[in-house]
Amino acid sequence: MAFSFFNKRDKSEPVPDQPTQQSAPQSEQPPENSGFFDRMKQAVTRTRDSFSESISSVIALTREVDESTLLDLEPVLLAADLGAPTTALVLENLRQRALRTGIQGGAELKQLLKSELKQILDSVAYPITHPATPPEVIMMVGVNGTGKTTTTGKLAHLFATGPNPRTVLLCAADTFRAAAIEQLEVWASRSNTPIIKTKQGGDPSAALYDACTAAKARGTQTLIVDTAGRLHTKSDLMKELDKMRRTAERLIPGAPHQTLLVMDATTGQNGLIQARLFTEAAHVTGIVLTKLDGTAKGGIVLAIATELKLPVVYAGIGEKIEDLIPFDSSAFIDSLLD
Numbered sequence: 121m122a123f124s125f126f127n128k129r130d131k132s133e134p135v136p137d138q139p140t141q142q143s144a145p146q147s148e149q150p151p152e153n154s155g156f157f158d159r160m161k162q163a164v165t166r167t168r169d170s171f172s173e174s175i176s177s178v179i180a181l182t183r184e185v186d187e188s189t190l191l192d193l194e195p196v197l198l199a200a201d202l203g204a205p206t207t208a209l210v211l212e213n214l215r216q217r218a219l220r221t222g223i224q225g226g227a228e229l230k231q232l233l234k235s236e237l238k239q240i241l242d243s244v245a246y247p248i249t250h251p252a253t254p255p256e257v258i259m260m261v262g263v264n265g266t267g268k269t270t271t272t273g274k275l276a277h278l279f280a281t282g283p284n285p286r287t288v289l290l291c292a293a294d295t296f297r298a299a300a301i302e303q304l305e306v307w308a309s310r311s312n313t314p315i316i317k318t319k320q321g322g323d324p325s326a327a328l329y330d331a332c333t334a335a336k337a338r339g340t341q342t343l344i345v346d347t348a349g350r351l352h353t354k355s356d357l358m359k360e361l362d363k364m365r366r367t368a369e370r371l372i373p374g375a376p377h378q379t380l381l382v383m384d385a386t387t388g389q390n391g392l393i394q395a396r397l398f399t400e401a402a403h404v405t406g407i408v409l410t411k412l413d414g415t416a417k418g419g420i421v422l423a424i425a426t427e428l429k430l431p432v433v434y435a436g437i438g439e440k441i442e443d444l445i446p447f448d449s450s451a452f453i454d455s456l457l458d
């Protein structure tokens with residue numbers, strides 16, 4: 121039976137927006153007055169086109185927010201790939217909110233939805249700091265073809281050209297796939313970054329040992345390590361990741377400071393299942409979500425927060441070197457719904 125949420129608001133109840141907690145590293149914070157928002161908006165065009173339109177039609181029909189409104193909202197959230205658990209959480213929070221204070225029409229429903237979504241993202245965000253004593257070591261990990269090597273190159277460019285430029289060294293620790301080292305060399309030259317490598321078939325931990333030693337000797341601020349694509353089920357390859365972590369730790373206390381799982385946004389809920397198993401095995405600290413430009417299912421960002429309890433730290437929005445942006449929850453939600 122439909123029931124009305126058209127109650128009076130308790131004035132003591134706080135109105136929507138929560139304080140923003142940025143998830144981007146300090147040196148790469150999106151400048152407020154730049155084209156950052158436009159780039160985020162451009163990146164989520166496909167998600168926005170379907171999501172925003174469907175939400176608008178629910179909102180346009182909403183005079184009184186009741187159970188049937190929430191039922192209409194459910195397929196819209198699922199279609200954007202928020203996933204069943206996150207969709208259920210959002211709807212339950214809206215229901216509770218409506219029961220407590222009422223939701224007065226479509227416009228207010230939209231504000232509350234934005235607030236709910238942003239709260240989900242901010243609950244897992246943390247400010248990323250660089251270690252006081254360099255070098256910082258960042259490992260890029262993930263299953264095959266998600267965009268690890270491309271992101272390594274883009275990240276080197278972002279660090280080197282950001283408002284607080286950092287010196288970067290790349291380590292080619294994918295010795296497994298043919299031409300992987302050459303591929304990273306192309307990115308090293310595009311981003312004008314030095315690279316440490318070994319031969320194909322060589323020991324990735326040996327390459328990492330050399331890279332850590334070189335980064336220390338040169339006073340490099342950030343060492344980014346490109347690793348081979350692997351499935352969490354390949355236990356020998358997962359052990360290899362462990363060995364790399366131990367090698368870095370032995371040479372640089374606290375390393376690896378970040379382990380970024382690179383996820384392909386176009387793989388949707390399947391990618392999420394793989395990611396869950398991967399994060400458990402590989403001490404992942406944050407997510408890089410690539411190919412956001414190529415999907416209408418950008419709502420996966422919210423499923424990542426709820427189900428992996430990890431923030432998306434960077435988003436890949438194209439194939440060019442500058443197509444990587446620090447993820448910002450406010451810009452993301454506003455881009456989707458404004």
Ligand SMILES: Nc1nc2c(ncn2[C@@H]2O[C@H](COP(=O)(O)OP(=O)(O)OP(=O)(O)O)[C@@H](O)[C@H]2O)c(=O)[nH]1
Nearest residue numbers: 264265266267268269270349410411436437438439
């Ligand atoms: N559109 C788009 N394409 C991307 C993005 N990031 C990576 N790609 C493309 O994805 C493909 C795979 O990228 P790689 O960087 O080789 O992926 P990888 O994870 O290193 O692959 P393996 O080393 O084989 O596991 C390439 O064609 C990239 O151009 C992105 O943000 N947007």
Ligand SMILES: [Mg+2]
Nearest residue numbers: 268269294300
């Ligand atoms: Mg690669």
